[in-house]
Amino acid sequence: MKLVSRFFAPLWSGKTYRAAAYGLVLLALGSAAFALLIAGWTVALCFAITPLVVPLLIGLRVGVGGLATAEAATAQLIGVDVRPRISTPGTGFWSRGFATLKDGSFWRQQAHLLVGWPLALAPFCLISSAVELLTLPAWYRWDDSHDFLGFIEINSPREAVLGSLAGLLLLTLSAHLLGPWSRLAGWLARALLAGDGQLTMRSPAERRAIRVRALTIDALVSTIVVAALVVIWMLTGEGYFWPVWPMLALAFVVGIPGWVFLVLENPTVRRLALGSHALAIQVGVSAILSGFLVAVWAITTAGYFWPAWPILCLVVAVLVHAAVVRARREHRIEVLEASRAGAVSAQEAELRRIERDLHDGAQARLVALGMNLGMAEQKLKTDPEAVQALLAEARRGASEALLELRDLARGIHPPILTDRGLGPAVAALTERNPLPTSLRVDLPRRPPPAVETAAYFVVAEALANIAKHADASRIDIRIGTENGTLVAEVVDDGRGGASVAGSGLTGLRQRVEALDGRLRVTSPDGGPTNVRAELPCES
Amino acid sequence: MRVVIAEDLALLRDGLARLLRDNGFDVVDAVWDGDALVHAVIREKPDVAIVDIRLPPSFRDEGVRAALELRERVPETGILVVSQYVEQAYASELLADGRGGVGYLLKDRVMDVDDFVDAVRRVGEGGTALDPEVVAQLFTRRRRADSPLDRLTPRELEVLGLMAEGRSNAGIADALTLTVGAVEKHIANILTKLRLPPSGSDHRRVLAVLTYLQQDH
Numbered sequence: 001m002k003l004v005s006r007f008f009a010p011l012w013s014g015k016t017y018r019a020a021a022y023g024l025v026l027l028a029l030g031s032a033a034f035a036l037l038i039a040g041w042t043v044a045l046c047f048a049i050t051p052l053v054v055p056l057l058i059g060l061r062v063g064v065g066g067l068a069t070a071e072a073a074t075a076q077l078i079g080v081d082v083r084p085r086i087s088t089p090g091t092g093f094w095s096r097g098f099a100t101l102k103d104g105s106f107w108r109q110q111a112h113l114l115v116g117w118p119l120a121l122a123p124f125c126l127i128s129s130a131v132e133l134l135t136l137p138a139w140y141r142w143d144d145s146h147d148f149l150g151f152i153e154i155n156s157p158r159e160a161v162l163g164s165l166a167g168l169l170l171l172t173l174s175a176h177l178l179g180p181w182s183r184l185a186g187w188l189a190r191a192l193l194a195g196d197g198q199l200t201m202r203s204p205a206e207r208r209a210i211r212v213r214a215l216t217i218d219a220l221v222s223t224i225v226v227a228a229l230v231v232i233w234m235l236t237g238e239g240y241f242w243p244v245w246p247m248l249a250l251a252f253v254v255g256i257p258g259w260v261f262l263v264l265e266n267p268t269v270r271r272l273a274l275g276s277h278a279l280a281i282q283v284g285v286s287a288i289l290s291g292f293l294v295a296v297w298a299i300t301t302a303g304y305f306w307p308a309w310p311i312l313c314l315v316v317a318v319l320v321h322a323a324v325v326r327a328r329r330e331h332r333i334e335v336l337e338a339s340r341a342g343a344v345s346a347q348e349a350e351l352r353r354i355e356r357d358l359h360d361g362a363q364a365r366l367v368a369l370g371m372n373l374g375m376a377e378q379k380l381k382t383d384p385e386a387v388q389a390l391l392a393e394a395r396r397g398a399s400e401a402l403l404e405l406r407d408l409a410r411g412i413h414p415p416i417l418t419d420r421g422l423g424p425a426v427a428a429l430t431e432r433n434p435l436p437t438s439l440r441v442d443l444p445r446r447p448p449p450a451v452e453t454a455a456y457f458v459v460a461e462a463l464a465n466i467a468k469h470a471d472a473s474r475i476d477i478r479i480g481t482e483n484g485t486l487v488a489e490v491v492d493d494g495r496g497g498a499s500v501a502g503s504g505l506t507g508l509r510q511r512v513e514a515l516d517g518r519l520r521v522t523s524p525d526g527g528p529t530n531v532r533a534e535l536p537c538e539s
Numbered sequence: 540m541r542v543v544i545a546e547d548l549a550l551l552r553d554g555l556a557r558l559l560r561d562n563g564f565d566v567v568d569a570v571w572d573g574d575a576l577v578h579a580v581i582r583e584k585p586d587v588a589i590v591d592i593r594l595p596p597s598f599r600d601e602g603v604r605a606a607l608e609l610r611e612r613v614p615e616t617g618i619l620v621v622s623q624y625v626e627q628a629y630a631s632e633l634l635a636d637g638r639g640g641v642g643y644l645l646k647d648r649v650m651d652v653d654d655f656v657d658a659v660r661r662v663g664e665g666g667t668a669l670d671p672e673v674v675a676q677l678f679t680r681r682r683r684a685d686s687p688l689d690r691l692t693p694r695e696l697e698v699l700g701l702m703a704e705g706r707s708n709a710g711i712a713d714a715l716t717l718t719v720g721a722v723e724k725h726i727a728n729i730l731t732k733l734r735l736p737p738s739g740s741d742h743r744r745v746l747a748v749l750t751y752l753q754q755d756h
Contacts, residue, residue: 395650395651398647398650399647399650402623402645402646402647403647406623406624409623409624410624415593415623415624415626416626416628418599419599419600420600420628424628427628428626428627428628431627431628431676431679431680432676432679433679434679
């Protein structure tokens with residue numbers, strides 16, 4: 001009896017139905033993804049040698065990211081919690097395009113979209129066959145055809161009932177199989193859909209090694225392909241030298257990443273391009289593209305010089321970009337001047353606050369303490385009882401002065417920050433804070449002291465504001481680095497509606513901007529509030 | 540009771556030595572940096588070493604490091620760390636080995652001479668002395684979401700706090716003007732509510748409470 005109930009257990013387990021639902025969603029999204037990928041890549045490849053390819057790629061990236069997010073959201077049905085990346089960050093037109101192509105999560109998401117469909121198809125086939133068998137008596141009774149699943153022939157009600165029993169068996173077996181299936185699907189989702197973590201970490205040396213390796217492989221494969229094609233051309237009678245076309249295409253394909261690599265590694269090239277990576281890459285890519293078009297023109301008719309028009313467009317695009325870069329540089333200098341002035345005045349205000357605190361607090365207490373001691377001295381012989389009271393008061397005063405000085409010192413520069421660095425200092429902050437707080441610190445090495453201090457005070461101020469205004473129930477703090485920039489983020493689930501202008505964050509923003517960083521506060525009404533400081537660590 | 544002091548400010552070092560001598564301690568050495576402290580303690584094997592956290596050369600957490608080193612090398616010496624500020628993280632490091640004979644106090648506590656002397660003596664005898672501010676930090680940390688601490692009455696919380704500071708039953712009774720019997724009853728209730736085993740010795744019970752307070756939920 002126990003065995004029987006265990007055999008049928010998966011039929012009324014919620015897990016089974018959740019796994020089946022996930023399978024159905026995979027099937028639907030897989031079909032959509034198939035259409036998107038075929039159409040998207042076809043169009044993108046058609047425009048591969050025009051600048052249009054970049055928006056197409058970014059669009060495809062967003063589409064894939066959206067479908068992957070939908071899959072990840074439904075993967076919660078089988079107990080998998082992953083958050084795929086939706087877009088590839090990048091600054092500048094061309095670098096965004098390349099970043100998309102180099103983005104591992106983009107490719108893994110496509111793989112999952114494609115694999116998910118056949119993966120879901122297997123249990124779907126099993127279950128639908130089982131359901132058809134299970135309902136055989138109904139089909140037999142009300143449908144005239146006596147031929148089911150294409151090959152089983154049903155000639156009597158008895159056979160129909162037997163088929164129905166077989167269907168029940170098959171259904172139960174499929175339900176059993178859904179367990180391992182959902183583990184497999186969960187493993188796939190975790191492997192292919194999980195974002196690389198919001199904060200990815202790779203040292204510049206590692207990144208460089210990866211790029212060198214990719215470029216070497218590209219160049220090697222291209223050379224081998226070209227050599228093979230030339231051999232084929234020689235073996236097949238040496239007619240029209242058609243290998244020139246693939247050679248041209250491969251030179252194009254290797255040339256562009258080669259140029260990107262050169263720019264990333266070469267300060268001279270960047271200096272020539274007003275210090276902008278993106279501009280240098282665009283100039284190089286445009287040059288390679290122009291060369292490609294001229295070569296195509298030369299190999300074909302060499303008649304009317306049609307490449308003049310696309311080249312003209314590329315030149316105009318480069319000039320516009322250069323103008324934008326120059327304008328932005330000038331703007332940055334203005335911002336730097338303004339933020340330096342802001343920092344100076346913020347420091348001035350801070351010093352005034354400290355002076356005032358000392359004057360009204362510890363100094364006043366020490367005066368009172370001295371007074372008490374003086375009075376005690378006076379009364380020492382005449383009134384020992386009063387002396388005792390005065391001394392007790394003096395001691396209390398000294399305690400309070402010390403307490404105030406300690407708080408003041410912590411406000412200027414918390415000792416644990418110097419001693420142990422940002423992670424432990426922020427951990428100490430969260431210990432003092434009564435709300436449930438999660439803290440994730442991922443710093444490979446200690447940032448410069450000024451950066452550490454600014455990040456610390458951003459977190460401290462954010463926590464103080466949350467305690468005062470947010471009415472939150474939990475706080476998430478994340479500290480890490482992204483491309484040489486320290487990112488400190490404090491998120492709460494409170495009521496939102498905060499702004500930089502109206503809070504103690506103004507002084508902090510000046511402090512952050514003085515380090516060439518950025519402080520952003522997003523806080524829609526109803527929350528959540530997100531305070532994010534980005535501080536460059538490398539100058 | 541024999542004492543070694545490590546403190547870099549001469550004013551405080553001499554003051555502390557005088558205060559301890561006046562109260563019947565034998566101050567065998569007073570040094571001004573972490574290395575000298577380690578040497579002095581290994582040489583003298585005192586009952587207690589009183590250590591300032593900020594010591595030369597780096598003026599960071601030298602004192603904590605020296606204290607941790609001494610905990611390993613001279614386990615029989617009690618260590619009382621004093622500082623201008625307290626961090627719960629340092630307290631956790633000092634308590635990590637689960638042995639007594641350790642204390643961590645704000646320098647301010649020196650002003651209440653009787654209490655301070657009592658704390659030094661406790662640490663020398665293998666007990667603990669934690670600053671009320673550290674205990675308060677431990678409480679905040681524990682009291683976030685539905686913690687068993689919520690089941691304690693206000694009076695029991697007071698008793699738990701004093702217990703975590705390292706005071707004996709008599710000391711707690713004194714501080715709260717209760718009878719020792721009443722304190723014992725409160726403590727029994729607290730241990731039951733926190734599901735901690737009853738334990739004979741004061742010191743061991745205090746360590747159990749501290750371990751409990753330091754655990755994550």
